[in-house]
Amino acid sequence: MSTQFQIEAKSGSGRAGKLITPHGEVETPVFMPVGTLASVKGVPQDVLEELGVQILLGNTYHLYLRPGVETVRRMGGLHGFMSWERSILTDSGGFQVFSLNDLRKVTEEGVTFRSHLDGSLHFFTPESAMAGQIGLGADIIMAFDECTEYPAERERVRESMELTLRWAERSKRYFEEHKEEVPWGDSQRSRARRQAAKQVTADRSQESGATQALFGIVQGGMDRELRRESALRTVEIGFPGYAIGGLSVGEPREMTREIVESTLEYLPADKPRYLMGVGTPEEIAQYAAMGVDMMDCVLPTRAARHGLLFTSEGKISIKQARYAQDENALDPRCGCRVCQRYSRAYLRHLYASNEMLAQVLNSEHNLHFYLETMRRVRASTQDRVASK
Amino acid sequence: MSTQFQIEAKSGSGRAGKLITPHGEVETPVFMPVGTLASVKGVPQDVLEELGVQILLGNTYHLYLRPGVETVRRMGGLHGFMSWERSILTDSGGFQVFSLNDLRKVTEEGVTFRSHLDGSLHFFTPESAMAGQIGLGADIIMAFDECTEYPAERERVRESMELTLRWAERSKRYFEEHKEEVPWGDSQRSRARRQAAKQVTADRSQESGATQALFGIVQGGMDRELRRESALRTVEIGFPGYAIGGLSVGEPREMTREIVESTLEYLPADKPRYLMGVGTPEEIAQYAAMGVDMMDCVLPTRAARHGLLFTSEGKISIKQARYAQDENALDPRCGCRVCQRYSRAYLRHLYASNEMLAQVLNSEHNLHFYLETMRRVRASTQDRVASK
Numbered sequence: 001m002s003t004q005f006q007i008e009a010k011s012g013s014g015r016a017g018k019l020i021t022p023h024g025e026v027e028t029p030v031f032m033p034v035g036t037l038a039s040v041k042g043v044p045q046d047v048l049e050e051l052g053v054q055i056l057l058g059n060t061y062h063l064y065l066r067p068g069v070e071t072v073r074r075m076g077g078l079h080g081f082m083s084w085e086r087s088i089l090t091d092s093g094g095f096q097v098f099s100l101n102d103l104r105k106v107t108e109e110g111v112t113f114r115s116h117l118d119g120s121l122h123f124f125t126p127e128s129a130m131a132g133q134i135g136l137g138a139d140i141i142m143a144f145d146e147c148t149e150y151p152a153e154r155e156r157v158r159e160s161m162e163l164t165l166r167w168a169e170r171s172k173r174y175f176e177e178h179k180e181e182v183p184w185g186d187s188q189r190s191r192a193r194r195q196a197a198k199q200v201t202a203d204r205s206q207e208s209g210a211t212q213a214l215f216g217i218v219q220g221g222m223d224r225e226l227r228r229e230s231a232l233r234t235v236e237i238g239f240p241g242y243a244i245g246g247l248s249v250g251e252p253r254e255m256t257r258e259i260v261e262s263t264l265e266y267l268p269a270d271k272p273r274y275l276m277g278v279g280t281p282e283e284i285a286q287y288a289a290m291g292v293d294m295m296d297c298v299l300p301t302r303a304a305r306h307g308l309l310f311t312s313e314g315k316i317s318i319k320q321a322r323y324a325q326d327e328n329a330l331d332p333r334c335g336c337r338v339c340q341r342y343s344r345a346y347l348r349h350l351y352a353s354n355e356m357l358a359q360v361l362n363s364e365h366n367l368h369f370y371l372e373t374m375r376r377v378r379a380s381t382q383d384r385v386a387s388k
Numbered sequence: 389m390s391t392q393f394q395i396e397a398k399s400g401s402g403r404a405g406k407l408i409t410p411h412g413e414v415e416t417p418v419f420m421p422v423g424t425l426a427s428v429k430g431v432p433q434d435v436l437e438e439l440g441v442q443i444l445l446g447n448t449y450h451l452y453l454r455p456g457v458e459t460v461r462r463m464g465g466l467h468g469f470m471s472w473e474r475s476i477l478t479d480s481g482g483f484q485v486f487s488l489n490d491l492r493k494v495t496e497e498g499v500t501f502r503s504h505l506d507g508s509l510h511f512f513t514p515e516s517a518m519a520g521q522i523g524l525g526a527d528i529i530m531a532f533d534e535c536t537e538y539p540a541e542r543e544r545v546r547e548s549m550e551l552t553l554r555w556a557e558r559s560k561r562y563f564e565e566h567k568e569e570v571p572w573g574d575s576q577r578s579r580a581r582r583q584a585a586k587q588v589t590a591d592r593s594q595e596s597g598a599t600q601a602l603f604g605i606v607q608g609g610m611d612r613e614l615r616r617e618s619a620l621r622t623v624e625i626g627f628p629g630y631a632i633g634g635l636s637v638g639e640p641r642e643m644t645r646e647i648v649e650s651t652l653e654y655l656p657a658d659k660p661r662y663l664m665g666v667g668t669p670e671e672i673a674q675y676a677a678m679g680v681d682m683m684d685c686v687l688p689t690r691a692a693r694h695g696l697l698f699t700s701e702g703k704i705s706i707k708q709a710r711y712a713q714d715e716n717a718l719d720p721r722c723g724c725r726v727c728q729r730y731s732r733a734y735l736r737h738l739y740a741s742n743e744m745l746a747q748v749l750n751s752e753h754n755l756h757f758y759l760e761t762m763r764r765v766r767a768s769t770q771d772r773v774a775s776k
Contacts, residue, residue, distance in 0.1 A: 324459060
């Protein structure tokens with residue numbers, strides 16, 4: 001009644017599958033664009049649909065501060081609030097508390113932190129993070145974890161990992177007791193929205209008993225042994241999906257890859273595996289080939305806002321003067337609407353003139369590139385199986 | 389071979405007509421969104437097409453500074469550069485030189501001014517303004533004028549008006565000698581773009597001899613007598629269309645209306661009449677009823693970026709806390725994609741959180757409201773004639 005996962009094809013360690021959430025189907029491996037504040041910066045929801053986005057990520061920390069969980073809950077959760085009838089995943093807030101708050105204070109009970117907006121004091125616990133995520137009403141929510149800093153001593157990493165395991169149990173307990181409180185409602189407005197969104201897959205969120213799915217998070221720093229232990233003990237607690245957290249926190253890329261590879265071994269093959277917060281287009285393709293099913297990253301949209309564009313010929317910094325009179329498409333091999341319509345010269349002009357449209361178009365292109373990368377990996381996994 | 393104008397219906401002083409430019413048909417009265425730097429801020433060209441925009445305005449002053457006329461010319465003019473295959477009008481730069489440059493120096497020959505970007509010195513003459521606008525390649529271009537400041541002594545207004553008349557003659561002379569230099573080219577790329585734009589009306593820009601149309605501008609400050617003289621003498625020079633310039637420069641609204649009304653009397657009924665730089669939705673409807681055919685204004689897009697939204701129930705400041713949990717559409721009677729999909733609560737959240745999508749969606753809605761206002765005026769003019 002919550003999220004299901006089906007593997008359709010395997011090739012080496014990679015797999016092509018389907019995640020079936022109460023709000024539709026998600027073909028995996030999947031890249032999830034980040035919609036921090038219930039918006040993928042600069043990209044309207046209908047464009048996301050046209051891009052083929054099947055699942056979005058929202059940040060609990062940011063949404064908790066603005067507009068607040070209660071407001072979102074009253075609007076029927078994030079789906080209703082942002083008018084997005086496809087799948088959504090929220091993180092637990094743990095990573096933002098870690099990355100945006102130098103003065104956070106962690107105790108057994110939870111984390112005290114100051115808002116990056118106004119300095120006001122807040123307190124997150126596994127229970128309050130679950131309550132927040134239930135109120136936001138994403139299809140997939142994440143256990144509250146501590147993201148261990150890098151570098152860190154082994155003893156510190158172990159303690160942090162143990163805390164995350166205890167918080168995982170508390171997260172699961174709270175979730176099981178409160179999961180019926182998810183605010184999915186079938187208002188006329190949301191029906192109309194679904195029609196407008198031309199959603200073809202069944203919306204099962206109104207079926208009796210449909211609930212969110214809570215995923216566990218593996219920590220353990222850059223220590224393969226602790227990662228193994230964290231994975232095994234998180235699996236023991238038992239979740240319908242598992243994330244690898246605590247990476248992309250400043251460690252060398254090669255180390256990230258090693259930790260991912262060694263952690264994946266200990267995650268159940270029949271459950272979705274989510275690698276949080278990576279990476280470049282090359283990296284997401286590599287991780288997918290290693291058996292990761294879900295990824296998210298701000299890179300495509302953030303890079304876009306800085307004029308860095310991903311193309312089949314490599315990265316382009318569109319601000320460069322060399323593009324000022326370049327009539328070619330940004331990426332001649334790209335089928336996105338930006339490349340179909342506009343020249344590099346125009347995109348360069350928009351960026352150099354600080355026009356808002358630069359960020360809108362750049363973001364659309366980069367997202368297309370990421371999504372297309374994943375679609376290609378998925379198709380090649382299926383092809384390789386079919387040709388056997 | 390350049391722009392033609394047909395009046396299809398009249399009701400009182402108002403008229404419904406059709407402006408046929410080398411890049412398509414424009415139903416009048418028409419509101420022209422302002423695309424200052426070859427972009428209507430935050431609104432992609434395909435959305436403008438969906439909104440039913442038939443003609444855009446570009447600002448010569450801004451485009452001259454960035455990306456420069458030569459760059460645009462090499463890309464086939466603004467149509468090719470910004471991938472917009474429908475009609476375009478450029479102003480002459482005179483108004484921006486006036487409004488953005490306190491230190492401008494006007495002589496008989498032209499205007500010396502400093503770039504608002506880097507303080508560099510530039511010199512515009514009627515001839516260079518025409519050369520610039522021919523290079524930009526809009527369908528309709530404007531004579532180079534001096535926008536008289538407000539308030540001003542009668543003698544100063546007269547001198548300024550006389551200068552504008554002499555500059556109008558020089559503009560026309562230069563244009564007639566150089567109009568064949570318009571950079572409309574039929575590259576494969578532009579053919580593909582036109583198909584992508586699903587342009588249904590004929591693109592006549594490739595017909596041999598298709599040229600731009602140069603409109604004259606009436607000045608004369610707030611003096612009805614000088615306006616009359618300016619109108620008659622501008623008509624004597626002879627243009628395929630006439631603009632009323634020098635308004636919305638700080639004078640009371642009632643004065644604007646009076647000057648427009650008295651000036652319209654002296655403009656030929658069979659030529660398009662363009663009122664520059666106005667106004668609110670109520671005002672543009674009033675001016676259309678008075679017989680104005682074309683208008684432009686930054687108000688819908690600028691107001692949108694400040695969270696001011698036009699609705700059938702009046703203006704809304706979406707930043708207000710009262711909308712924080714308002715599930716209603718911004719304007720329940722509006723058919724635009726923003727009102728069909730999103731709630732006031734969501735728009736308020738986007739604005740309050742400084743999300744780029746706020747500006748994108750707000751601009752789309754306000755433009756729809758302006759365009760719909762004009763379509764309503766046009767339809768009612770035709771209906772009133774039909775029911776007689």
